[in-house]
Amino acid sequence: MAEQTAAAPKPRPSWLKPLEHPLVVLGELSMFAGQSATSIFRRPYRVGLLMVQLEFMAYGSMFVVGLTGLFTGMVLALQTVYAFGLFNAQSLVGATVEISLARELAPIFTCIVLVARVGSAAATELGTMRVTEQIDALETMAVDPLNYLVAPRIVAAAIAAPLLTMLFNAIALFGAYGVAVWAKDLSPGTFLNRIQTLVDVKDITNGLGKAAVIGFVVTMIACYRGYRAEGGARGVGIATTQAVVGGLVAIFAIDYIYTAISLSGPQQPAGGLGG
Amino acid sequence: MSPPPAPQPVIDVQDLYKSFAGFPVLMGINLKMMEGTTTVVLGASGSGKTVLMKHIMGLFKPDHGQVIVDGENVSTMNRQQLAVFRERMGMVFQSSALFDSMTVGDNVAFPLREHNPGLSEREVREKVKEKLAVVDLHDVEQKFPAELSGGMRKRVGLARAIVREPKIVLYDEPTTGLDPLTTESVDEMIIHARERLSVTSVVISHDIGSAFHIADRIAVINEGRIVEEGTPQEVRRTKEPFTQHFLATWFGRT
Numbered sequence: 001m002a003e004q005t006a007a008a009p010k011p012r013p014s015w016l017k018p019l020e021h022p023l024v025v026l027g028e029l030s031m032f033a034g035q036s037a038t039s040i041f042r043r044p045y046r047v048g049l050l051m052v053q054l055e056f057m058a059y060g061s062m063f064v065v066g067l068t069g070l071f072t073g074m075v076l077a078l079q080t081v082y083a084f085g086l087f088n089a090q091s092l093v094g095a096t097v098e099i100s101l102a103r104e105l106a107p108i109f110t111c112i113v114l115v116a117r118v119g120s121a122a123a124t125e126l127g128t129m130r131v132t133e134q135i136d137a138l139e140t141m142a143v144d145p146l147n148y149l150v151a152p153r154i155v156a157a158a159i160a161a162p163l164l165t166m167l168f169n170a171i172a173l174f175g176a177y178g179v180a181v182w183a184k185d186l187s188p189g190t191f192l193n194r195i196q197t198l199v200d201v202k203d204i205t206n207g208l209g210k211a212a213v214i215g216f217v218v219t220m221i222a223c224y225r226g227y228r229a230e231g232g233a234r235g236v237g238i239a240t241t242q243a244v245v246g247g248l249v250a251i252f253a254i255d256y257i258y259t260a261i262s263l264s265g266p267q268q269p270a271g272g273l274g275g
Numbered sequence: 276m277s278p279p280p281a282p283q284p285v286i287d288v289q290d291l292y293k294s295f296a297g298f299p300v301l302m303g304i305n306l307k308m309m310e311g312t313t314t315v316v317l318g319a320s321g322s323g324k325t326v327l328m329k330h331i332m333g334l335f336k337p338d339h340g341q342v343i344v345d346g347e348n349v350s351t352m353n354r355q356q357l358a359v360f361r362e363r364m365g366m367v368f369q370s371s372a373l374f375d376s377m378t379v380g381d382n383v384a385f386p387l388r389e390h391n392p393g394l395s396e397r398e399v400r401e402k403v404k405e406k407l408a409v410v411d412l413h414d415v416e417q418k419f420p421a422e423l424s425g426g427m428r429k430r431v432g433l434a435r436a437i438v439r440e441p442k443i444v445l446y447d448e449p450t451t452g453l454d455p456l457t458t459e460s461v462d463e464m465i466i467h468a469r470e471r472l473s474v475t476s477v478v479i480s481h482d483i484g485s486a487f488h489i490a491d492r493i494a495v496i497n498e499g500r501i502v503e504e505g506t507p508q509e510v511r512r513t514k515e516p517f518t519q520h521f522l523a524t525w526f527g528r529t
Contacts, residue, residue: 133372140332140366141386141435142358 053156073172094191095198107211119222123243126226127236161215318496365436380416
């Protein structure tokens, strides 16, 4: 709807055809991301709107993130106790669970919850504003819609995702402890001691960084989809679906890239296996 | 309802061309609008009238030609210049485009709070009340847009558009989809706004009855070109075939 220019159609090689649409989307998304990211640093700074979004994203997601975390920790403990029981290594259950949680499961599951709760809401809200001309109205009132609508959301997501990941981590570990120690009769000392010797702070900060990056990107995708929605209620529905599906794919793609980069440096295991 | 004499055009559209994905929408538009007048751009759906309006707002950049508003070339403005320029413009949307998460009062106050942070909350509220009174609305500040009728929403949309006292107000299909009585009241609203605020009004419409009611000048657009332009009386007596055909749908075939 708001395309400013249109390139004259040129004949393209036929092998390019199936790639054309994804490339166009990727290109538009990159431009949108660049413009939105720069709009964060343009005045006025929307602190009030940022707080509203933070309340919705971080505070509003606490319960569902906590619940997801509790069950994830519990089931992870069950599985690990079972698997490590096969070769009598139950003493490593605590550390294994916490490394999996901190490095992988907490940021990823938190971001999945964020896509479901926040990405869908952002795409629907912006999409509805687009098709009811509210975004055009902002523009005609000389208010930059990226600065007003998108910037607070992507910044809030980049802050909320690591915060929620910490919460997830804590509650999941509690759940794992409960299952391992109370239900599976592991020694509490062994469970906790191995965590202290084997889990590095880097494992946790790595997961938090990952959450921030993913939270930022998936919310950006959701805003992009909503911002470009067209064609009434159906268009908003399509935008929301695309936002959630695109967000989910992005989570796992970024997860791999981020992990590959963070593990590519010189690696030193924190403690060693000991006994 | 005679048009006041106007020395030079406030809006001057010169030889405007625009195409989308190779499909031409505007093909050489020339149009002048005088200060304090109401010009209705009349045309069927898909004739390019909304695209023309978005050029006047600076939302689109032309492929060729230019739009001069108040002596300034809108088509070459950058982001900051456009932001300053749009202070002089108010726009009323077809769907009213009110922010549904805000009350009516906050909607009307929005441009003030964004651009005039020096105003106190009391001053903002007074201005909101005053502008709502201009469009004949009273005690609706606490309501949400969803609680209002379509005609009232349009009035709130106008109040929001004029709250910073623009020189030019653009209306995008103000009467589309309204019943005859509400259409009448929106027409009155546009006439009152011009009388009370002496703004230059540009109305994009396909509503012939409404156009002849409110316009000082009518420009008929068809397939990206202005095919007829003049006072309502002149346009009524046109010999131009498309305009004759278009008007016949309303006035009946002669």
